[in-house]
Amino acid sequence: MVKQQIRKNSEQIFEQARELMVGGVNSPVRCFKGVGGNPLVMKSANRTQLVDQDNNEYTDYCLSWGASILGHAHRNVTLAAKKTVERGVSFGATTRHEVKIAQLIVDKVPSIERIRFVNSGTEATMSALRLARGFTKRPMVIKFDGCYHGHVDDLLTQAGSGVAALQQSSSDGIPQEHVKNTLSLPYNDIQTLEQTIAQHKDNIAAVIIEPVAGNMGVIPATSEFLTALRKLTHDHGIVLIFDEIMTGFRPSFGGVQADYGIIPDMTCLGKIIGGGFPIGAYGGRADIMACLAPMGGVYQAGTFSGNPVVMASGYAALRALNDDMYTKLNTRCDAFIDDINGFFDSNGIDAHMSHYFSMMSLRFRREPVRNYADAQDAQGHEQYARLFHHLLDNGIYFPPADLEAFFVSTLHTRKHLRQLSHALKTFFKSGGSQSINSKERTQS
Ligand SMILES: Cc1ncc(COP(=O)(O)O)c(C=O)c1O
Numbered sequence: 297m298v299k300q301q302i303r304k305n306s307e308q309i310f311e312q313a314r315e316l317m318v319g320g321v322n323s324p325v326r327c328f329k330g331v332g333g334n335p336l337v338m339k340s341a342n343r344t345q346l347v348d349q350d351n352n353e354y355t356d357y358c359l360s361w362g363a364s365i366l367g368h369a370h371r372n373v374t375l376a377a378k379k380t381v382e383r384g385v386s387f388g389a390t391t392r393h394e395v396k397i398a399q400l401i402v403d404k405v406p407s408i409e410r411i412r413f414v415n416s417g418t419e420a421t422m423s424a425l426r427l428a429r430g431f432t433k434r435p436m437v438i439k440f441d442g443c444y445h446g447h448v449d450d451l452l453t454q455a456g457s458g459v460a461a462l463q464q465s466s467s468d469g470i471p472q473e474h475v476k477n478t479l480s481l482p483y484n485d486i487q488t489l490e491q492t493i494a495q496h497k498d499n500i501a502a503v504i505i506e507p508v509a510g511n512m513g514v515i516p517a518t519s520e521f522l523t524a525l526r527k528l529t530h531d532h533g534i535v536l537i538f539d540e541i542m543t544g545f546r547p548s549f550g551g552v553q554a555d556y557g558i559i560p561d562m563t564c565l566g567k568i569i570g571g572g573f574p575i576g577a578y579g580g581r582a583d584i585m586a587c588l589a590p591m592g593g594v595y596q597a598g599t600f601s602g603n604p605v606v607m608a609s610g611y612a613a614l615r616a617l618n619d620d621m622y623t624k625l626n627t628r629c630d631a632f633i634d635d636i637n638g639f640f641d642s643n644g645i646d647a648h649m650s651h652y653f654s655m656m657s658l659r660f661r662r663e664p665v666r667n668y669a670d671a672q673d674a675q676g677h678e679q680y681a682r683l684f685h686h687l688l689d690n691g692i693y694f695p696p697a698d699l700e701a702f703f704v705s706t707l708h709t710r711k712h713l714r715q716l717s718h719a720l721k722t723f724f725k726s727g728g729s730q731s732i733n734s735k736e737r738t739q740s
Pocket residue numbers: 361416417418419421444445446447506510511539540541542566567575576
């Protein structure tokens with residue numbers, strides 16, 4: 297039963313926010329531009345539930361954009377944060393907490409021999425790129441269309457996520473010089489990759505990739521593509537960087553690299569490893585990491601990097617995960633995916649749920665989505681906007697943008713997923729997605 301929601305307080309606070317902060321938000325995808333209406337102003341969260349300023353409750357599938365794999369306010373994380381806060385929040389010096397989480401990550405993520413913590417995913421990819429350039433003494437970088445690596449000048453071309461909502465393929469304010477050394481290639485396209493590397497090989501410092509893309513909907517790279525990428529980069533002395541900021545610790549402790557058995561030279565992490573606090577990290581081969589200051593000549597620093605509250609909370613979060621939890625979470629997700637895709641198939645609905653373990657996205661076409669061009673074809677702005685509000689009215693919070701992935705936490709039960717499945721099916725049965733058919737899409 298749909299409960300009539302009152303959003304008076306949210307509306308009032310957001311009006312104030314709009315007067316003070318650009319668009320009323322501190323990150324563009326939060327602004328509901330893609331789905332219409334005003335953002336809800338959140339008050340608290342516990343386990344799977346978000347509560348807004350009018351005390352409406354929502355089952356959360358945005359989960360701080362993938363950071364909260366344990367759900368909200370996990371007891372161990374909260375306790376670790378409180379305990380650490382009471383002992384002083386920031387020293388700008390080495391702490392025991394850093395060493396513990398560093399050890400855990402080095403043990404679990406196959407490519408990481410040495411690590412550096414920073415404060416966001418953006419800082420991680422920006423620094424990894426600088427390090428790869430310093431290590432190889434080469435200028436160019438290859439990325440892939442639709443992959444988003446944070447708002448790094450050099451990587452903000454043909455990026456998915458919020459950038460896809462801009463009129464042009466990149467951001468204003470980035471001089472051509474910053475992107476002239478960036479080549480953006482189609483995802484999952486071995487031939488173009490081979491040709492490009494053959495043409496520029498001695499100038500390419502790094503290839504950076506989301507090995508499972510989560511910012512153009514969820515698109516796993518094929519294992520043939522990642523295998524070819526690993527071989528080509530290895531053969532030409534190019535640093536291969538996996539951006540696992542979204543996928544790190546998502547399918548299992550080892551991320552995509554452990555799942556595919558393909559080990560990059562460097563890895564960027566973020567989101568989950570902070571237990572909900574702001575974090576980023578980059579790490580990799582010891583010989584590459586040794587080029588970083590204070591050991592080497594590549595400079596990167598940060599007043600708050602390795603902050604004790606973040607480190608202790610992140611460590612508590614990673615310690616709270618275990619193999620059994622991953623197995624159960626992934627099994628629940630598989631069952632949900634089978635159910636919903638079975639529904640689309642048997643009802644001839646032009647949509648499917650793409651997923652990689654517990655990260656998912658609804659695509660408005662039947663055929664699989666392999667790259668950014670497909671992802672754009674599979675977008676359904678109006679349909680997604682209607683779906684988003686339908687879910688909201690049913691007490692379900694999804695990311696307020698069509699190309700973003702949504703996430704399931706270890707606390708979402710079969711019952712939660714049944715509710716989600718029911719809400720999705722009701723939407724499609726009631727014709728909410730009506731205008732979706734390939735003919736209309738090609739015409740528009
Ligand atoms: C794959 C990927 N890389 C990098 C980033 C940037 O991380 P942050 O928002 O912490 O700067 C994101 C953020 O969503 C991401 O999904």
